[in-house]
Amino acid sequence: MAIALRQPSVIPGFGITLGFTIFYLGLLIVIPIAGLLLYTLQMSWDDFWRAVSDRQVVASYKLSFGASLIAALINLVFGAIVAWVLVRYRFTGKRIVDALVDLPFAMPTAVAGIALVTLYASTGWVGQYLNVYGIRIAYTQIGVIVALTYIGLPFVVRTVQPVLEDLDKEAEEASAIMGANRFTTIRRVILPALLPALLTGFALAFARALGEYGSVIFISGNLPFRTEITPLLIVAKAEQFDYAGAAAIAAFLLLLLINGLQWWASRRYR
Template sequence: MFSTAQAKSVIPGFNITMGFSLLYLTFIFLIPVGGLLLYTSLMSWDEFWRAVSHPQVVASYKLSFTASFIGASINLVFGFLAAWVLVRYQFPFKRIIDALIDLPFALPTAVAGIALVTLYASTGWVGQYFELFDIRIAYTQIGVVIALTYIGLPFVVRTVQPVLEDFEAELEEASAALGASRLTTVIKVILPALLPALLTGFALAFARALGEYGSVVFISGNLPYATEITPLLIVAKAEQYDYNGAAAIGTVMLVAAFVLLLVINFLQWWSSRRFSH
């Protein structure tokens, strides 16, 4: 018999796995991002500033970040509720509903955009009823928020769900036995344990929404200064052979997304340390 230290590991050693990991990371992430930053660095500061501060570009920033934040916030609430229902309750067709959560992952975003237009246009199955109250959804900023909410839901549900499955029900029972109300149990016992997962799901949904293109391009109407998102503007500039403008705007989005993810990671670290003591 071999001791644990002498037994051969099924997984290759550190050197080879780290080498393959770095190689994969280099080709998939570092080279494309480095190329974007290098291309942008060749521009003068005046050229860069003109490209990223044009009023049309600024309007697209506002819409992209605001709509992404609203969509991720909606998913933070309803994604938590969906995960709670899927973990804590048994009901008919549960597995079908559980599988439908992943539909935005599998469905091509262009198909999702067409489906959303079919539903929410003024003559659509849902939009026609809002039209009676003079409320337009398709080709407005509301439609952009709906599209970004749709593609972000699975990130919150699938991040929170495993944490809920591992959560010890005895903690809730102990809280109730000590006389705590249901609201107090949720706030003091459940949410602190789920906060890192909720922040992770929110960050993933927000980052995914920032870069979304296919599902938004159909329902937004792509009106400059109104419903034009930043990824669409980047594509438009590339199609017009304005590669400098596309690279500059892409760099701004890259830096903004990186900073936001750093902030979210810091909040996760802070929350995990605070509630672990």
């Protein structure tokens, strides 16, 4: 009777590395999230609902989700264009432009917020000219969108860029030879290959924008019911030692984000 023996892996140590991976993810992600949810479960339903359904909190939800969605959509379009230019064209200063894409990753968010205020305030370098036409950026909801767009751009560019680099140009040439115009080639050849990367970059930019705090609080003005984001309310309640209220708002926001990402993933893989 032949006995099938399990062939050893070329690189041994799968069990150890898998155990370390589970331990590491559990320590950094699962345990903090579980602790947040368990802390929230100690509240009564009435207290929880009162904390998450307050008018000021609901207004912050609308702003945070709406501005994050708009910023992610903007980055979806212009991030793809930036990635296309960096991959398909050669020009002077290309390396500098490529490095500038990572600037929102490297720059502290508070510094980014101060820079945006300096730029878009009514007396700023750009804001003073927009103010002549009655356009205000700083301390408005538009300023929130600008800040969230700034911090989310690298997620789309760095997700799409490797896919573009591996994209076979022969398929585009074949499409042109068969008589397809540029728009048809983009729609039928390039876009289907980039779609998974675009959706991933969009989801990452949206999730990052939803939790952004440092760069937004400087340019938003933090006006209740107008420019106050949800992360600011969470921090404010924590500073007031209302840990239950902060945990309830954070848990509700987390559940909304998880459900939204699950819905997005199910539609993507369907």
